Amino acid sequence: MATDVFEMGDIDIAWCPGCGNFPILKTLKETLTELAIDPKQLVMVSGIGQAAKIPHYLKCHFFNGLHGRALPPATAIKAVNPKLTVIAESGDGDMYGEGGNHFIHCIRRNPDITNIVHDNMVYGLTKGQASPTSRRGFKTPVQVAGVILEPFNPLAVAIALDASFVARASSGDREQTKEILKRAIRHKGYALVDIFQPCVTFNKLNTYQWFKDHVYYLDDSHDPSDRTAAFARATETDRLPLGVFYVHPKDSFEENTQMYREDKRPLCERDVDVGRLAALIDTFKMAG
Amino acid sequence: MKDPKGMATRRDVSIVLCGQAGQGVQTVETLLTRILKTAGYHVFATKEYMSRVRGGANSTTIRVSGKRVSALVDRMDVLVPLNAGAVAHVAERLSPQTVVVGEREVVADEAIESNRTLAVPFTEIATEIGGKIYSNVVAVGAVAGLLGLDLDAVATYVQRFFAKKSSEIVANNVKAVQGGFDAIGKLDVPNEIRLTFKPSAKVNDELLLSGAEAVGLGAIAGGCNFVSSYPMSPSTGVLTFLAQHGLEQGVLAEQAEDEIAAINMAIGASYAGARAMVTTSGGGFALMTEGVSLAGMLECPVVIHLAQRPGPATGLPTRTEQADLELALYAGHGEFPRILFAPGTLEQAFYLTQKAFNLADKYQVPAFILTDQHLMDSYYNLKAFDPARTKVEKHIVKTTKDYRRYELTRNGISPRGIPGYGSGLVAVDSDEHDEEGHITEDLDVRVAMVDKRLAKGEALRKDIVRPELVGPKDYKRLVICWGSTYHVVKEALGEMGRTDTAMLHYSQVYPLHPSTADLIGKARKTVAVEGNATGQFRKLIRLHAGVDVDEGLVKYDGLGFTVEDVVEGLTEIINHQ
Ligand SMILES: Cc1ncc(C[n+]2csc(CCOP(=O)(O)OP(=O)(O)O)c2C)c(N)n1
Numbered sequence: 017m018a019t020d021v022f023e024m025g026d027i028d029i030a031w032c033p034g035c036g037n038f039p040i041l042k043t044l045k046e047t048l049t050e051l052a053i054d055p056k057q058l059v060m061v062s063g064i065g066q067a068a069k070i071p072h073y074l075k076c077h078f079f080n081g082l083h084g085r086a087l088p089p090a091t092a093i094k095a096v097n098p099k100l101t102v103i104a105e106s107g108d109g110d111m112y113g114e115g116g117n118h119f120i121h122c123i124r125r126n127p128d129i130t131n132i133v134h135d136n137m138v139y140g141l142t143k144g145q146a147s148p149t150s151r152r153g154f155k156t157p158v159q160v161a162g163v164i165l166e167p168f169n170p171l172a173v174a175i176a177l178d179a180s181f182v183a184r185a186s187s188g189d190r191e192q193t194k195e196i197l198k199r200a201i202r203h204k205g206y207a208l209v210d211i212f213q214p215c216v217t218f219n220k221l222n223t224y225q226w227f228k229d230h231v232y233y234l235d236d237s238h239d240p241s242d243r244t245a246a247f248a249r250a251t252e253t254d255r256l257p258l259g260v261f262y263v264h265p266k267d268s269f270e271e272n273t274q275m276y277r278e279d280k281r282p283l284c285e286r287d288v289d290v291g292r293l294a295a296l297i298d299t300f301k302m303a304g
Numbered sequence: 305m306k307d308p309k310g311m312a313t314r315r316d317v318s319i320v321l322c323g324q325a326g327q328g329v330q331t332v333e334t335l336l337t338r339i340l341k342t343a344g345y346h347v348f349a350t351k352e353y354m355s356r357v358r359g360g361a362n363s364t365t366i367r368v369s370g371k372r373v374s375a376l377v378d379r380m381d382v383l384v385p386l387n388a389g390a391v392a393h394v395a396e397r398l399s400p401q402t403v404v405v406g407e408r409e410v411v412a413d414e415a416i417e418s419n420r421t422l423a424v425p426f427t428e429i430a431t432e433i434g435g436k437i438y439s440n441v442v443a444v445g446a447v448a449g450l451l452g453l454d455l456d457a458v459a460t461y462v463q464r465f466f467a468k469k470s471s472e473i474v475a476n477n478v479k480a481v482q483g484g485f486d487a488i489g490k491l492d493v494p495n496e497i498r499l500t501f502k503p504s505a506k507v508n509d510e511l512l513l514s515g516a517e518a519v520g521l522g523a524i525a526g527g528c529n530f531v532s533s534y535p536m537s538p539s540t541g542v543l544t545f546l547a548q549h550g551l552e553q554g555v556l557a558e559q560a561e562d563e564i565a566a567i568n569m570a571i572g573a574s575y576a577g578a579r580a581m582v583t584t585s586g587g588g589f590a591l592m593t594e595g596v597s598l599a600g601m602l603e604c605p606v607v608i609h610l611a612q613r614p615g616p617a618t619g620l621p622t623r624t625e626q627a628d629l630e631l632a633l634y635a636g637h638g639e640f641p642r643i644l645f646a647p648g649t650l651e652q653a654f655y656l657t658q659k660a661f662n663l664a665d666k667y668q669v670p671a672f673i674l675t676d677q678h679l680m681d682s683y684y685n686l687k688a689f690d691p692a693r694t695k696v697e698k699h700i701v702k703t704t705k706d707y708r709r710y711e712l713t714r715n716g717i718s719p720r721g722i723p724g725y726g727s728g729l730v731a732v733d734s735d736e737h738d739e740e741g742h743i744t745e746d747l748d749v750r751v752a753m754v755d756k757r758l759a760k761g762e763a764l765r766k767d768i769v770r771p772e773l774v775g776p777k778d779y780k781r782l783v784i785c786w787g788s789t790y791h792v793v794k795e796a797l798g799e800m801g802r803t804d805t806a807m808l809h810y811s812q813v814y815p816l817h818p819s820t821a822d823l824i825g826k827a828r829k830t831v832a833v834e835g836n837a838t839g840q841f842r843k844l845i846r847l848h849a850g851v852d853v854d855e856g857l858v859k860y861d862g863l864g865f866t867v868e869d870v871v872e873g874l875t876e877i878i879n880h881q
């Protein structure tokens with residue numbers, strides 16, 4: 017497959033120079049290309065924010081919806097047409113803040129989608145307020161004395177909810193990120209990939225260097241099927257592990273709905289069965 | 305309605321059953337309406353209930369007739385109080401003509417003016433058979449005896465109704481219904497309660513269903529194959545119905561984590577090519593409004609069933625009201641077109657829900673079905689719906705390489721593609737976007753896109769459903785109503801027998817049919833009947849048709865209008881004019 021199928025050509029990208037979103041975009045394009053995904057079978061779904069603009073910079077179908085609401089439409093798109101590859105990608109504020117409830121329930125529902133979160137520990141688009149993953153003490157124009165809330169731990173939450181696939185990557189390391197993304201996209205069921213992303217404009221605390229100093233990779237001694245170990249790794253705070261934390265293969269939402277048990281056609285290709293409807297109407301004649 | 309001679313001219317018998325939640329009032333309603341319909345009588349039933357699972361006071365009103373009946377009346381020809389609190393609950397509706405059937409202690413209530421009380425020991429009979437639990441079926445037997453139904457037919461029906469239960473339970477229920485029937489036989493029953501009108505075999509061939517079921521069937525007929533919702537009375541019946549028949553009818557029904565997720569799922573489903581709907585009530589719909597705006601912006605078809613109940617906020621959870629018209633009309637920020645249906649009959653609930661899917665698809669707009677608790681919970685028999693009369697009109701196109709989702713067209717309707725069908729890419733964006741669906745801050749494009757969306761609003765005007773005029777064409781007075789008040793206003797006007805007064809019922813409340821100004825302008829006096837305190841439809845008419853409706857008859861105590869309410873209210877208004 018040509019390496020440029022996802023290229024948009026000469027477009028105006030609304031990110032600041034040096035932003036960690038750029039390497040994520042590049043890595044994602046490479047991943048999709050290497051996985052030989054057909055852009056005509058790929059739907060990118062996002063919310064609102066800087067990271068959420070990513071579908072505009074890739075050649076594919078996309079649904080750029082509301083702030084915090086990427087996961088419900090992504091779930092539905094996959095359920096209506098399971099032939100599509102669906103990726104829900106947005107920022108940490110979008111996915112974990114405004115969309116926190118959907119995040120929890122999407123994990124429970126387990127649609128076969130990939131959820132990529134650009135975790136820059138700040139709200140970029142609204143100019144630098146704290147996000148759910150901001151570290152304590154982080155000063156912003158709103159959190160003037162520094163963040164006093166405990167940071168949200170997406171990986172620990174996902175593992176606690178027995179998510180099907182949980183991983184963390186860092187935008188600075190494109191090669192490893194690509195490998196993680198490949199596994200996530202290939203995985204059947206909900207796959208979370210939280211990617212550290214420096215915001216060079218509004219987050220002067222969690223810089224490229226900070227991320228370098230604070231991460232390490234899980235090695236072969238980590239067994240991703242061991243949920244307890246995965247949870248323990250996810251709650252480490254001193255240095256933050258990267259890699260695939262947890263994998264639990266299970267049936268996806270679409271499979272569990274039973275809509276595809278007998279009839280494999282996507283919902284969007286089906287028509288009303290007038291005979292069945294007439295039979296159902298008839299049951300109201302016979303007061304049984 | 306006062307009828308000293310009794311049955312000779314009586315057109316229907318109105319039976320009220322009242323008891324606490326958990327006493328099986330619902331089962332009695334189901335059994336009696338079905339028994340009566342099976343016997344060939346026309347029936348209507350509707351219930352009012354409290355927001356609790358046990359205790360309180362709930363009642364159902366069942367009308368049985370030789371002609372069609374579809375409206376609620378205050379009048380109680382028969383009252384069956386199932387517990388001590390029941391009489392007090394319906395005391396205002398008692399008249400000297402009311403025959404009261406119940407336990408001795410219960411019918412000995414001082415609120416009962418008539419001496420027409422019949423003491424039947426429901427509990428004692430039930431206990432002898434096998435337990436107190438059968439009391440409500442004893443009551444069914446008593447009512448059947450009172451009406452003079454055929455015991456064998458009733459027993460056969462009861463047997464069939466409980467057929468899935470154990471043989472002991474079936475036998476006990478048959479004994480219970482017989483026990484009630486026999487107990488009545490031993491008493492001195494007022495003759496005029498016996499049904500004298502002719503049963504008809506035709507009724508037997510008709511449907512007996514509720515508003516919730518009619519909307520659910522209409523959705524299936526509309527090609528609905530995706531519904532996501534969050535439970536909220538009184539809209540839940542539609543979700544339950546679609547979930548129960550989902551697998552066989554091809555509808556994916558999902559209980560979302562909240563209403564925000566529900567509507568965003570429905571819009572995602574629609575983007576992917578499904579015919580999607582949500583069903584909710586005021587409080588849930590309030591949460592959905594950001595999604596309504598999204599549907600407007602993305603131009604994604606979506607059908608929103610909004611079953612109204614009293615607000616603000618949680619209001620009266622199980623009661624009825626028509627006060628979310630303005631909410632539905634204005635929900636969502638920004639400007640974009642929409643369609644609002646408000647079915648008044650079960651036929652309309654079916655055919656308009658079906659149509660909502662076609663129109664939402666054709667114009668790529670949100671289409672609403674505004675119902676309320678009264679319509680959701682009302683049952684009556686009616687001619688079978690004809691699926692052949694409905695057609696699922698699909699407007700999805702196969703995309704080409706140069707496909708643009710928001711192509712500018714004269715009528716504002718851009719061909720709608722879906723991902724995976726054709727060689728083009730389908731891009732939708734909640735931000736203002738260009739023809740390709742990409743974010744733009746080009747203000748000229750903004751103006752073009754606003755114009756495009758609003759142009760669809762103009763285009764859809766040719767599909768507006770005409771309001772139904774009932775009564776004399778050369779009317780001097782016009783009574784305007786919308787939604788679930790159809791039958792009650794129609795019957796009230798029939799009752800009043802005025803040859804100068806007609807009814808104009810709107811089953812589509814927005815956009816208003818262009819005939820509105822003429823139809824209303826022609827009348828010398830006009831009254832709008834609606835179930836809210838501020839006359840929301842009257843205001844809508846003023847704003848969108850530019851005519852004033854002279855008077856309003858409103859009700860907002862949480863109960864549906866009764867025929868008596870409307871007769872009284874209209875008579876008073878007419879006398880004052
Ligand atoms: C309902 C709603 N509330 C608030 C906003 C404003 N808003 C836009 S983006 C954003 C935060 C985005 O933060 P994040 O998801 O971390 O993305 P980033 O910009 O950092 O990539 C907010 C609050 C909005 N668009 N919609």
Ligand code: SF4
Binds near residue numbers: 035
């Ligand atoms: S504000 Fe931050 S996240 Fe947004 S583009 Fe600039 S650097 Fe990137």
